[in-house]
Amino acid sequence: MMFNAGTITNNGTITVNKGGTSAVTGINIVGNVELAGTGAIVLNAVNNNNSANLGSASISDGGSSNLTQDSGHTISGTGYIAVNNFTNNGTVNADVNGNTLQVGRANTNNGTYEATLGGTLNISSLSNYSSGTLTGGIYKAINTGSLVPSTIILNSGNITTNVPPSAMTVPAFCTRGVTTPKPSISPSLVSAAMSSSMAAPSPAA
Numbered sequence: 001m002m003f004n005a006g007t008i009t010n011n012g013t014i015t016v017n018k019g020g021t022s023a024v025t026g027i028n029i030v031g032n033v034e035l036a037g038t039g040a041i042v043l044n045a046v047n048n049n050n051s052a053n054l055g056s057a058s059i060s061d062g063g064s065s066n067l068t069q070d071s072g073h074t075i076s077g078t079g080y081i082a083v084n085n086f087t088n089n090g091t092v093n094a095d096v097n098g099n100t101l102q103v104g105r106a107n108t109n110n111g112t113y114e115a116t117l118g119g120t121l122n123i124s125s126l127s128n129y130s131s132g133t134l135t136g137g138i139y140k141a142i143n144t145g146s147l148v149p150s151t152i153i154l155n156s157g158n159i160t161t162n163v164p165p166s167a168m169t170v171p172a173f174c175t176r177g178v179t180t181p182k183p184s185i186s187p188s189l190v191s192a193a194m195s196s197s198m199a200a201p202s203p204a205a
Contacts, residue, residue, distance in 0.1 A: 003067075005031025010039035010073065017044045017057040017079070026058035029065040029083050035090075038072040043079030043101065054080040054102055071111060078119065080104060088112075088137075094119035094145065109137035115145030122148045 001016075017025040027041070035041075045057035057079030059067065066085040069075060073090040078099035081092070086107040094101035097118030108127040115121040123129075128136045141147050 001026070002028045002030060003033045003035075005033060007034045007036050010035065010037040010041070012039045013042060014039070015042045015044055016059075016077075017046070020044050020046050020056075022046045022053065022056055024055050024058075026055070026060055026079075029059065029061040029067050032066045032068075034068045034070065035073050036070045040074040040076060043075070043077035045077070045079040045099070047099065051100070051102075054078075054100065058082065069111070077101060081107075092121065094121035109139075112138040112140065113147070114138075114140035114142065115147050116140070116142045118144045120146040120148060 001014075014027075016027060017023070041059070043057035043059070045055075046053045057077065059075070059079075059081045061067075061083040064084050066087070067081075067083045068087040069090040069092075071089045074093060075081065075088075075091070076093040076095050078094065078096040078101050080102040082102075082104040084105065086103065086105070088107065088109045089111045091112045091114065092101070092103060092109075093112075094115045095117045100120045100122050101115075102122040102124070103113070103126075104124050106125050106127065107123070109123075113121055113123060128134055139147055
């Protein structure tokens, strides 16, 4: 499937690799593409405990194209997103238990990046994330979901989980930014990259 330059409006569901086979399957982005509408693209890579299988469901380009996902649209599932520059104003959700959705190459998150239902969202080359500091966007790890990378200082990003405040813990490597203003903390508090290594949060300043 190919998305050519311009606006693609999707109000339904597009499933990439519906059969979940090992064949390389994907959406090829050509030029500058805006992904609009209220629908979803579901990536359905073959069981990808082996990262080599991520390519069985992908959104990619030939090296110089850009994709912008609008606020009402969602990309979910397991596979990879790898275009020259990906701007997310909507939702990217890794929601397949035990599997990974990888966002590679240059990307900016102005919307929501989330990992739910045991999925892992692996994010690299994120423009909102520099020298261990995350700024902007919403990031969620819910119902055993995991976010990667894990070494994050929170300045103005918003990272939440559905863990009750009374039981909330955050990884030792996750700290609040020291800049002013400090981030607002949601009722579920702050977490990043829910992993097996946890430590109690520091008191709010």
